[in-house]
Amino acid sequence: MVMDSPAALLAFPGRIFLHFLVYLGQITKLIGDLAIAVRSRVWRLRLVAQQIVAIGYGSQGVVIVTGAFTGAVFTFQSYAKFKEFGFETTVGAVVSVALCRELGPVLAGLMVAGRVGAAMAADIGTMKVTEQVDALRVMGVHPVDYLVLPRFVAMMISMPFLVAESISFGLFASYMVTSFGYDMPAAWYLNHMLEHTNMEDLSIGMIKGFVFGMLITVISCHQGLAAENGAVGVGAGTTRAVVISSLVILIVNFFLSILLNYVFPIGTV
Amino acid sequence: MAAAPSSTTSGTQAPPKDGVFIELRDVHKRFGSQEILRGIDLQLKHGETLCVIGPSGEGKTVMMKHIIGLIRPDQGDVFVEGMNVNLLNERQMAPIREKVSMLFQGAALFDRMTVEENVAFPLWESGLRDRVEIKRRVTEALEAVDLAEHLHKYPTSLSGGMRKRTGIARAIITRSECILYDEPNSGLDPIGSDIIDQMILRMQRRYGVTSIIVTHDMRSIFKIADRVAMLYRGKIHFLGTPEELRNSPDPEVQNFINGRSDVTG
Numbered sequence: 001m002v003m004d005s006p007a008a009l010l011a012f013p014g015r016i017f018l019h020f021l022v023y024l025g026q027i028t029k030l031i032g033d034l035a036i037a038v039r040s041r042v043w044r045l046r047l048v049a050q051q052i053v054a055i056g057y058g059s060q061g062v063v064i065v066t067g068a069f070t071g072a073v074f075t076f077q078s079y080a081k082f083k084e085f086g087f088e089t090t091v092g093a094v095v096s097v098a099l100c101r102e103l104g105p106v107l108a109g110l111m112v113a114g115r116v117g118a119a120m121a122a123d124i125g126t127m128k129v130t131e132q133v134d135a136l137r138v139m140g141v142h143p144v145d146y147l148v149l150p151r152f153v154a155m156m157i158s159m160p161f162l163v164a165e166s167i168s169f170g171l172f173a174s175y176m177v178t179s180f181g182y183d184m185p186a187a188w189y190l191n192h193m194l195e196h197t198n199m200e201d202l203s204i205g206m207i208k209g210f211v212f213g214m215l216i217t218v219i220s221c222h223q224g225l226a227a228e229n230g231a232v233g234v235g236a237g238t239t240r241a242v243v244i245s246s247l248v249i250l251i252v253n254f255f256l257s258i259l260l261n262y263v264f265p266i267g268t269v
Numbered sequence: 270m271a272a273a274p275s276s277t278t279s280g281t282q283a284p285p286k287d288g289v290f291i292e293l294r295d296v297h298k299r300f301g302s303q304e305i306l307r308g309i310d311l312q313l314k315h316g317e318t319l320c321v322i323g324p325s326g327e328g329k330t331v332m333m334k335h336i337i338g339l340i341r342p343d344q345g346d347v348f349v350e351g352m353n354v355n356l357l358n359e360r361q362m363a364p365i366r367e368k369v370s371m372l373f374q375g376a377a378l379f380d381r382m383t384v385e386e387n388v389a390f391p392l393w394e395s396g397l398r399d400r401v402e403i404k405r406r407v408t409e410a411l412e413a414v415d416l417a418e419h420l421h422k423y424p425t426s427l428s429g430g431m432r433k434r435t436g437i438a439r440a441i442i443t444r445s446e447c448i449l450y451d452e453p454n455s456g457l458d459p460i461g462s463d464i465i466d467q468m469i470l471r472m473q474r475r476y477g478v479t480s481i482i483v484t485h486d487m488r489s490i491f492k493i494a495d496r497v498a499m500l501y502r503g504k505i506h507f508l509g510t511p512e513e514l515r516n517s518p519d520p521e522v523q524n525f526i527n528g529r530s531d532v533t534g
Contacts, residue, residue, distance in 0.1 A: 137362075
């Protein structure tokens with residue numbers, strides 16, 4: 001295809017940039033509406049409880065399995081390499097810090113984005129295309145108050161527990177691999193782990209869990225509320241919710257790690 | 270009778286005259302490159318029943334959604350009891366939505382709620398917490414639509430007519446002054462359609478409810494309408510009584526009410 005002018009060459013990236021700005025504007029508006037909903041303090045506790053069951057209770061299995069097997073395989077791979085240098089007893093410390101600061105919250109975030117983010121976008125999207133969201137509006141109920149706020153509150157309550165479970169089962173699996181796979185005395189593993197892991201490491205995990213939870217909720221609910229064109233639109237919105245949430249978690253995690261490392265420097269506490 | 274040439278007062282925010290409940294002034298709406306509404310002017314008085322007819326895709330539902338603030342006009346004004354809907358944001362719309370409720374074409378019932386919960390929803394959300402009173406009013410509303418025995422069913426297990434009647438019960442339970450019906454008879458057999466018509470008439474006679482009904486069902490129009498508006502090419506092409514509609518010399522009106530197209534077999 002022949003481009004007839006430099007302007008035509010810039011049209012495509014320009015359009016993408018404009019779409020990105022529109023998207024940011026819509027997300028900002030949703031966050032603003034959510035802030036107003038929080039300030040109104042109408043919590044709809046029954047809906048919050050239902051969402052805690054769906055988000056927190058329902059996601060435990062996938063988060064535990066992911067955390068456990070990642071902890072196990074991380075230990076399996078690092079033990080052999082550390083043994084070459086005679087550092088194999090430090091595996092517990094390395095795995096623990098990595099799980100608390102990075103792997104625990106990121107894996108829990110990615111799993112929740114896949115499972116819960118998709119469900120949020122599909123649920124709200126289906127309500128949107130079948131005019132149920134309009135029906136809420138007609139009855140004087142703001143969709144953000146009724147659909148987004150309970151999910152947001154439930155996510156804020158559930159996410160720390162899910163991150164804690166991911167870390168705990170990762171550590172447990174790591175301990176099992178070293179104790180039963182490599183015959184390393186449990187005391188060495190536990191001693192090094194406890195010596196080098198502190199509350200700051202756990203705090204980083206929890207803070208990241210909160211931030212990822214907020215991002216997943218806002219991104220997924222936005223995709224639901226923006227759904228149009230029937231079932232095809234709901235499917236596309238659901239896919240976008242998972243893809244955008246997952247990418248944003250990985251990107252934000254990098255910058256959050258740098259920021260939190262200033263607040264809680266690694267290895268100096 | 271064809272509508273008078275549009276005397277638009279675009280941008281004017283002077284409130285409507287006394288007795289006028291709903292007024293649309295020079296309302297324009299475009300979706301992408303398609304101009305749906307090209308200057309709608311319409312007034313509706315308290316207690317009046319207006320049927321809106323016109324070919325599919327002419328913007329009947331779009332026009333109705335303007336009245337309740339679900340869609341904003343690109344140009345023109347919409348007044349409900351003197352309040353300019355355009356000047357209100359979503360959260361300020363509550364007083365309008367207390368006065369006006371709507372039955373959606375697909376009923377828009379909440380899938381996860383039973384019939385009883387769907388009908389009770391507006392009461393609960395309006396702040397009523399007296400469960401006995403809620404139960405009493407839900408039963409009354411469901412009896413009015415002959416659904417009192419289906420309290421605990423979910424929308425997926427209801428027929429199309431039952432879903433519409435549940436939607437009507439939900440629309441009337443707050444005792445709104447005006448109800449907008451979007452194709453209440455579509456997809457129903459003649460008996461089901463007549464049941465819906467009788468309910469609309471009952472609401473009108475018993476509670477003096479103002480109604481706007483988008484419909485293609487000509488039998489319903491002659492049964493329930495005080496006035497009929499025909500939308501054609503984005504404008505009100507005809508506005509008058511059912512009798513005037515029947516006797517209109519306008520070829521577009523006659524083609525529509527007699528179901529004649531230009532297509533030959």
